[in-house]
Amino acid sequence: MGNDKKEIPLLPLRGVVVYPSMVMHLDVGRDQSVKALEQAMVNDHHILLATQRETSLDTPSKDDVYNTGTVAHIKQMVKLPNGTRRILVEGLHRAEVDSFINDEAFFTVSYNELEEEHGDDIEEQAMMRMLVNDFYEFTKVSKKLNQETFDSIKDIDDSGRLADMVSSHLSLKIQQKQRILEIVYVPERLDYIMQIINNEKEVLSMEKKIGQRVKRSMERTQREYYLREQLKAIQKELGDKDGKTGEVAELKKKIKDANMPERIENVAYKELDRYEKVPQTSAESSVIRNYIEWLVTIPWTDETTDNLQIKRAEKILNEDHYGLDKVKERILEYLSVQKLTQSLKGPILCLVGPPGVGKTSLAKSIARAIDRNFVRMSLGGVRDEAEIRGHRRTYVGAMPGRIIQGMKKAETINPVFLLDEIDKMASDFRGDPSSAMLEVLDPEQNHSYSDHFIEEPYDLSKVMFIATANNLSTIPGPLLDRMEVITIAGYTEVEKLHISKQHLLPRQLKENGLEKGHLQIRDEAILKLIRMYTREAGVRNLERQFASICRKAAKIIVSEEQKRVVVTEIRLEELLGKPRFRYGQAETNHQVGAATGLAYTQAGGDTLSIEVSLAKGTGKLTLTGKLGDVMKESAQAAFSYIRSRTDELNIEPDFYEKFDVHIHVPEGATPKDGPSAGITMATALISALTGRPVNKEVGMTGEITLRGRVLPIGGLKEKSLSAHRAGLTKIIIPSENEKDLEDIPESIREGLTFIKVNHLDEVLEHALLKE
Structure with missing residues (x-):
């Protein structure tokens, strides 16, 4: 290292490092640099080239320039039209700035020349050879270097100059180039450059691998694109409009617009991808297409906003139905709770009652009252589990179950869903549909209902399910447990x-093209129609009778006999013929051996006459009238009770050895079964055996035990209605049924006397007249 300090102008370089022995062009434009250049030209054409630390600085200070640079000889300078100077410089030797003498107009510095330090000659020779080999390998993988570059350096003998020339051809960061300039110990410089070259070779190799991978991927994509374009052209030639491509685009749009949950949307896109790849002629193609169509047409998030105005809902329910207070109250309760909580699982109601009482129309009315969509599904005769849960997609013609089909019709996730005739479901070798309904109707499970066809969980928790049934006894226990039963008795x-007056007649007038003034039916005629032309719990047959009257009135008006038809009691018989039923089936006289029982049938309540006759014989008990097993057992129990109590009842102890007993329930063509005729049979038997007549105004219902206890029964409201209709004035009921009296309409309670009993002795006291 030299110690003689020399003064020289300094030229700061941006983004460039000049090595000794290098010859290169530089463009100089900054005022400070131009002045330094001019000073150098005045002196001896020598200048110190040092690189800026930060390339972006326009006016660098002495601290912004590296201390180590290269002293260069300016071989040529040309002034360009824009004022810039272009110079040709040749690097002479390394130099280190000792101190800045002047930094006003330009930098003038004193410097020390840095002499290269060499190591072992043989080691340097070996390193030079390695460097040349490495550089040769590098030129083969690098796109920026070629054979000519290699030829320009391979014959250099000087190790330091070789290192500098190789590094000048490498794409290095400024910091790396500066580091090479600062290393004066040549073996270290050679080693550093070899490290850089080997590192660059690895990077280039990796780049090449990545490039090849990307190219392969690009080739595959381009090939697919080309094939698709060919397919489009073929389909166009065959007249297949857009082929599958158009369908796929259409389905993709449908999926996007369906507002599905993210998980379902992913499933749909996955199936669409499969659909695209499967040939159109394949059977699987139509299966996948059908599946996607179902996914996009079922509502997933669309819902209607409930109208929670309680007064309005009450008004609509009262407009559509008269009475039915319990059901209306339950709906209004539901709306009130929903208004307070703003979130409530849909209730699952089961309306139970005889035909024609308005169960189905009530469900429609509920939907109208709360502004929800309405959908009805009839379950009568359904005996295949797949009808409810759907078929697996592997089957030909597979479809979702009726629940999902109903949701598609509803178009929202919160409709009023009517499950009509839920008690009429059957089961056979194809499965048990009532078991499949368990998940649908369980509020704890139906938020993730599983259909075999759809396969993905579907949320039914916002649906308001309303089931209807005529008879609870045929509904399986677990299914019944999931529903809130509301009984609608007869009217x-x-x-x-x-x-x-409010519903049936106005509707029939409209349907038969009559104005209000064309036909008038008096109240007493309507009552006669109800009592003597219909016998039912509901009003379906009654409406048919009104339809018949309207048709006959229409005929009279059209034939211009008269402009207005008034129907009185007498005119009713002219129009409809003689009454079909005898109003009041109570006995006209007090009878021995005949008692009136009360029955509960699918058509509501009815009265049941039970007759007993005795004939000399050997104690044989005969039961007729198409009785079921339960009624036969009740008769046997009553017979055994009487045998055990002959003394208290004043009956001959050996009556069963002297007489044959025949118990008959009239209307033998109609099957009859149930436990509630026990006390009626016992009363008729005791009346026949003691000769005491049964009070004609008394009806009774209750089950009997062998010890004479009276057990509770069901259907008291319906039985009371039938008793009132039949003209009875007293009803004997089990004491435990007292709680059911509040369900009976007040108008009926006023016309009947209810006698509550615990034992058959009390029944006999009220039912049998004194001898």
């Missing part, structure tokens, strides 16, 4: 009168 005469 009273007063209710039927109101329903006729």
